[in-house]
Amino acid sequence: MVKYFLGHSVLRSSWDQVFAAFWQRYPNPYSKHVLTEDIVHREVTPDQKLLSRRLLTKTNRMPRWAERLFPANVAHSVYILEDSIVDPQNQTMTTFTWNINHARLMVVEERCVYCVNSDNSGWTEICREAWVSSSLFGVSRAVQEFGLARFKSNVTKTMKGFEYILAKLQGEAPSKTLVETAKEAKEKAKETALAATEKAKDLANKAATKQQQQQQQFV
Amino acid sequence: MNSVGEACTDMKREYDQCFNRWFAEKFLKGDGSGDPCTDLFKRYQQCVQKAIKEKEIPIEGLDFMGHGKEKPENSS
Numbered sequence: 001m002v003k004y005f006l007g008h009s010v011l012r013s014s015w016d017q018v019f020a021a022f023w024q025r026y027p028n029p030y031s032k033h034v035l036t037e038d039i040v041h042r043e044v045t046p047d048q049k050l051l052s053r054r055l056l057t058k059t060n061r062m063p064r065w066a067e068r069l070f071p072a073n074v075a076h077s078v079y080i081l082e083d084s085i086v087d088p089q090n091q092t093m094t095t096f097t098w099n100i101n102h103a104r105l106m107v108v109e110e111r112c113v114y115c116v117n118s119d120n121s122g123w124t125e126i127c128r129e130a131w132v133s134s135s136l137f138g139v140s141r142a143v144q145e146f147g148l149a150r151f152k153s154n155v156t157k158t159m160k161g162f163e164y165i166l167a168k169l170q171g172e173a174p175s176k177t178l179v180e181t182a183k184e185a186k187e188k189a190k191e192t193a194l195a196a197t198e199k200a201k202d203l204a205n206k207a208a209t210k211q212q213q214q215q216q217q218f219v
Numbered sequence: 220m221n222s223v224g225e226a227c228t229d230m231k232r233e234y235d236q237c238f239n240r241w242f243a244e245k246f247l248k249g250d251g252s253g254d255p256c257t258d259l260f261k262r263y264q265q266c267v268q269k270a271i272k273e274k275e276i277p278i279e280g281l282d283f284m285g286h287g288k289e290k291p292e293n294s295s
Contacts, residue, residue: 020247023235023238023239026220027220034220035221036220037220037221038223039231039260039263040264040267040278050246051283053278055271079277088248089249094284109285111285
């Protein structure tokens with residue numbers, strides 16, 4: 001689940017002034033949270049475009065509840081990369097900016113297109129899009145899915161329990177529990193075995209007596 | 220503005236001055252050739268790339284402009 005932002009701004013300066021200012025905007029009174037700025041890659045393409053990558057470090061300001069939830073993130077500044085393409089022939093500039101750490105907590109990506117204002121060629125407009133995402137959203141979805149699965153399994157047990165107790169209450173003879181049935185079966189088996197043993201013993205005795213009687217006849 | 224490598228701040232400022240002049244006076248006017256700042260840039264880059272490695276800042280292997288493809292407006 002990504003949060004999307006779309007914005008539009010106008011600067012009342014010409015495109016070349018804005019593009020030049022882009023490289024000189026730090027520091028300014030509104031950038032106290034920007035700690036360092038470095039160009040880490042720059043090249044001019046064969047078709048006369050300027051590609052640059054700027055590395056910024058910014059403070060990681062979070063509300064107190066977030067500091068308590070994510071203590072490991074508090075101590076570290078945020079590293080941000082800003083890639084840009086300046087196209088002086090078409091008088092446009094495109095930038096893409098995103099954070100390269102704290103990414104497991106949250107990723108913010110911003111894409112800007114700077115161009116000449118359609119109403120006033122002496123002005124510059126900025127079309128800005130941003131996407132805010134967090135992998136924590138995936139964690140909460142997993143917790144929800146697990147909770148629902150476990151709940152459904154418990155509903156099945158609830159209904160089986162109900163059916164069991166209803167049958168018990170409504171039956172003429174109380175139906176036994178599995179344990180009771182097992183116990184009784186065991187007792188019955190014991191009795192049968194005992195009876196069988198007794199019978200066998202009895203038969204054996206009877207056979208022995210008969211043999212004695214027969215032997216006595218031939219003396 | 221400071222560099223992420225403390226030792227590189229002066230080199231960064233020197234390079235920035237050179238770049239800003241060339242950018243406004245040459246590049247934006249259609250003359251993108253002959254970059255006079257290459258030596259300053261080299262010195263500055265040697266310093267800052269070393270600092271980036273030391274601080275273990277993860278800038279390696281990241282595609283230019285993100286993924287280079289259009290992002291959907293609402294992705295779930």
